[in-house]
Amino acid sequence: MTVLAVIPARGGSKGVPAKNLAAVGGVPLVVRAVRACQAARLVTDVVVSTDDAAIADAARSAGAEVVLRPAAIAGDTATSEAAVLHAMDAYSAMRGRTADVVLLVQCTSPFITAEDVDGVAGSVAEDGADTALTVAPTHGFIWRQDGPAAVGGPDGYGVNHDKSNRPRRQDRPQEYLETGAAYAMRAEGFREAGHRFFGRTALVPTDPARVLEIDDPHDLARARALAPLLDPAVLPVHDDIDAVVLDFDGTQTDDKVFVDSDGREMVAVHRGDGLGVAALRRAGLELLILSTEQNPVVAARARKLQVPVLHGIDRKDLALKQWCDEHGIAPERVLYVGNDVNDLPCFGLVGWPVAVASAHDAVRAAARAVTTTPGGEGAIREIAAWLLGPGLSTSHTTPHNTLDK
Template identity: 35%
Template sequence: MKIAVIIPARGGSKGLPGKNIRDLGGRPLIAHSIDQAARSELVTDIFVSTDCPKIKQISELAGATVVLRPDSLSGDTCSSESALLHCLDVLSKNDLTFDLIVFLQCTSPIRKTDDIDNAIKHIVMEKSDSLLSVIPNHRFLWRFTQDGAESINYDYLHRPRRQDMSLQYQENGSIYIFKPWVLQTTSNRLGGKISMFVMDEMSAIDIDSEFDFKLAESVLQRL
């Protein structure tokens, strides 16, 4: 199988300017995802979609092929799907086609060495069309309504023990895998038969603040 990793990484970030190339544990943030993809035994190609010359330079030094995306697909309101679709279109025009696309978010850098390969094996084994990575969720969830607070995933009048709750899963944003047709026909990373790949809770760290950076650094040091 031909399997490509695509890592979208735009230059702009209002919350943390330059976060995709900021140093994390001695390496630029985006380099962690590129390195993890490079260590995969199943991934055949690694691409970074970006609008930023500095990200381009760092990504190429780390071993990825860069697909430059236009400014129209690099704003705050642009979806990851739009960058992925553009990247697939560029690759197709260069006669590059793939059986599976692995979409990695570089702001989720905490992955075990074999997470990517195990996720690929999982989608193949289940004969699914797309996959998302998740972590187990044992939290009691609430929401605001016009009539006041409302419990979502349990009955507060009959509070269960956490271990007795039905098992639920939280999307962690780390790994998505899909067949190209899923994205091309639905403009969504998920579609068709969907599988879930369960990861450790630490994988849910999504870097969007100074606290997230400190937390990720602490976990990387422990690993």
Template identity: 35%
Template sequence: MTLAVVIPARAGSKGVPGKNLALVGGRPLLDWTVEAALGAGCVDRVLVSTDDPVVREHVTATWPGRVRLPARSPATASDTATTESVLLDVLGTPEAEGVDEIGLVQATSPLLRAEDLDGAYALLHRGFDSVLSVVRQRRFRWELAPEGGRPEYDPAARPRRQQLAGHLVENGAVYLTSRSALVRTGVRISGRIGLFEMPEDSYTEVDEPSDLVIVDALLRRRERPVEPARGAARIQLVLTDVDGVLTDNGMTYSSDGSESKTYSARDGKGFELLRRAGIRTGILSSEDGAQIHARAAKLKVDALRAGTADKLADAKELCAKWSIGLDEVAFIGDDVHDVELLRAVGLAACPADAVPAARAAAAHHCRAVGGHGAFREFADAILAGR
């Protein structure tokens, strides 16, 4: 059996404009569900159905060759189109050829994990025709009756919330069914339906701007294991670009024309941890300005090359100064001017939102975007690999 997971990512969200690429937990919203689907052992194909050229570009750059992008009919991208219409539309594309089972995963449920998909799929094959994910809510529920409020518990013997049996509600994260059932019924779930219970914190779906704040906090609270960077044991020097790595590429201008940028305190801790481990650090930037020098001083970097036109030459100069080879240098960059050095060093990395050329040259792809902890993530990966 071949299982394809479909992730709809329509451009025209009214509740949260641009929500598919809105940052939550340090990376675009869409990335969380795509990564969960790619990490699930049961999933054979991941298909992102979108009418948004920006989303298509992001998917192509982030998961080249791993995620498919079927053409989406305009009729399925309207405000009134159903999700079922999207699924049926996908089934008619070449990308879904040979698919026996369909999984609907919604980008608005970033708390989904790969193990949830695998668990739901295992349940599907225990005699069910369809499976959907649910969350158990333990609340003191009331009903409004003609005579007034009617509780579903005894107020005279009020239980603790944890003692309530609770009720199950859909969390919108996962729906699984067969291709034949979807085509026959036109709905995502049918027949004998299994309920896969997910953790209570996965209840929140991103439908309103306030939901982004909630899931951002929940995602950041999760302990995600650090993946050791390959080749980190030999690294003696870690270099980084500024714009797009230590910042999010944004610029703010005051009334007098002076420029300012925002840096991540989490990245600052990464420099400190590398320094404690005896690893030198340096900043290479084609830009120059007082704020870069101030940030470099705050970070206590061992080298700063601001306004540089040749980062590879600067790296070679630092290697000669400290008697190390380029194979002992790690560098994280995000744009085309970083590619030459990314190809030359022993360990190359890029933020999640790096341009395609930089991603292709980097061996280590961070989950965080520039300015939101990408350098810290790279530093942790280096330290974990030593």
């Protein structure tokens, strides 16, 4: 049985510009949706429907096929159903076969899981439902208000309860909130009906804690704050990475500066980080130190580590993009380590944005992984252990080494 997952991801979002490329947990929303579908047991094919070249590139890099959506069904008034029907036709033309079950999976639900996707797909493909959707159990009292009352404004009334007689939670029937995350339809019936609900509809309960739809910047901020709590801990390994790019202050140091009576500045670095960098270099990974600071200590540390350095850089993201182009490195294969808000543009560029434990809250929220070790105390050694295995354990601390600025 062919189960086709269609992910609509147009480029023209008004509430959050470039929303479908916004990163949550260090991963663009469209890529999160693709990965959830790819991990589902029942999904055989994943297609992203888009009118945007950058979204198309991100989807292809994640392993999805791309259907370019015509402008007529890519505007603000276009329906998701229209995008799915167009993608089904394009898929049939590409593959020479039709889908038996089609899924609509929304990028705007960042915490959708493979289990959610399999839940709706299985309801149709295995259990005989015509349609299915993810829902969240709710016991909330729903209210509505209608037209102006004679005195004092609109009158509020209960939708799922009588406000004069409110039963206890255990005495009320279970109700469900549509999450907007995933839908499944029998493909033939969907073509006939032209909408996602027909015949027998199965409700697939999901974890209410994961229910969040991103419609405005506040939703995006909440999703980024929740990602470290809801996302499974996934650390990169050597096969994921071609290059490691390191910020300096606050990442290789503790962000403190020592100033003597003559105005000379010094910083402290960790010898364990030096061992980690040496191991990464021996493993054949490309390395770079990238810093906004124009200080002799940055160049001195880079010489000590035998790592190329770009410092005194105002736009670190532009410098990083140019460096990747010059070295033939795909940005999605780069691990970038940072600690402060000036690292966020680079986080949006690379596939593995990593924050040190002492990083700014906004940086930790945007990271795909966070070290347990603060900057300047062996965080780079810890990352080297992620990539190269437990032979580079960070369990033992080593003395600090002080460099003059």
